[in-house]
Amino acid sequence: xxxxxxxxxxxxxxxxxxxxxxxxxxxxxxxxxxxxxxxxxxxxxxxxxxxxxxxxxxxxxxxxxxxxxxxxxxxxxxxxxxxxxxxxxxxxxxxxxxxxxxxxxxxxxxxxxxxxxxxxxxxxxxxxxxxxxxxxxxxxxxxxxxxxxxxxxxxxxxxxxxxxxxxxxxxxxxxxxxxxxxxxxxxxxxxxxxxxxxxxxxxxxxxxxxxxxxxxxxxxxxxxxx
Ligand code: ADP
Ligand code: ADP
Numbered sequence: 001x002x003x004x005x006x007x008x009x010x011x012x013x014x015x016x017x018x019x020x021x022x023x024x025x026x027x028x029x030x031x032x033x034x035x036x037x038x039x040x041x042x043x044x045x046x047x048x049x050x051x052x053x054x055x056x057x058x059x060x061x062x063x064x065x066x067x068x069x070x071x072x073x074x075x076x077x078x079x080x081x082x083x084x085x086x087x088x089x090x091x092x093x094x095x096x097x098x099x100x101x102x103x104x105x106x107x108x109x110x111x112x113x114x115x116x117x118x119x120x121x122x123x124x125x126x127x128x129x130x131x132x133x134x135x136x137x138x139x140x141x142x143x144x145x146x147x148x149x150x151x152x153x154x155x156x157x158x159x160x161x162x163x164x165x166x167x168x169x170x171x172x173x174x175x176x177x178x179x180x181x182x183x184x185x186x187x188x189x190x191x192x193x194x195x196x197x198x199x200x201x202x203x204x205x206x207x208x209x210x211x212x213x214x215x216x217x218x219x220x221x222x223x224x225x226x
Pocket of ligand 1: 037
């Protein structure tokens with residue numbers, strides 16, 4: 001089944017066409033990556049899916065329902081942006097619980113139970129009382145992911161979550177993100193400019209150029225025919 005569909009989606013800023021007539025279908029549980037050089041429209045596509053952009057044209061559907069024009073809080077998405085910024089004056093647990101400010105946790109559990117579940121999911125059990133600056137960059141980024149996952153969204157949107165990390169940490173976090181994603185089976189759209197990373201982590205990759213995908217394929221297909 002299709003989790004998410006873009007049909008003829010465009011976004012212009014004045015003279016600049018950031019997203020140019022993009023049509024895509026992402027399957028339920030799929031790890032789908034938008035990859036391409038800076039300025040090719042990845043972030044704007046992701047922001048459009050999240051509901052942060054007013055489209056210049058086109059339609060976005062979640063599970064067959066038209067959500068074009070629906071604000072972010074009306075879409076069932078968790079979002080982690082590049083500059084993730086946890087709240088520095090809050091503990092890790094408080095940061096994650098912030099994700100429950102506007103929605104109840106799934107499964108009828110309490111907020112505290114949900115935070116405990118998520119700390120376990122991101123391998124930071126028992127670290128809820130720490131302050132963000134006591135964590136490594138990779139750990140902080142996992143907390144940002146937990147915050148986004150707290151209300152149990154259907155779709156997880158990640159924009160260059162590794163970009164602030166050094167190469168070794170990126171590789172570790174990449175594996176952890178993949179693990180979290182498969183454990184939950186959550187439909188995930190991931191943005192990166194790093195082709196190697198995209199091919200390592202994804203079920204399918206959309207190779208973007210000048211505002212639109214020029215190829216949508218599995219890593220296996222892309223390796224075979226570069
Ligand atoms: P990417 O994420 O692939 O780097 P973006 O989606 O950020 O690409 O940007 C695509 C194009 O749209 C770029 O030319 C960028 O400068 C432009 N753009 C993005 N956001 C804005 C904005 N808010 N105002 C004007 N131009 C923008
Ligand atoms: P990316 O790393 O994805 O290329 P950028 O650093 O280009 O992201 O953009 C960061 C933010 O600035 C985004 O919210 C984007 O919409 C906005 N932005 C990008 N280009 C422009 C622009 N030319 N004018 C105004 N805002 C922009």
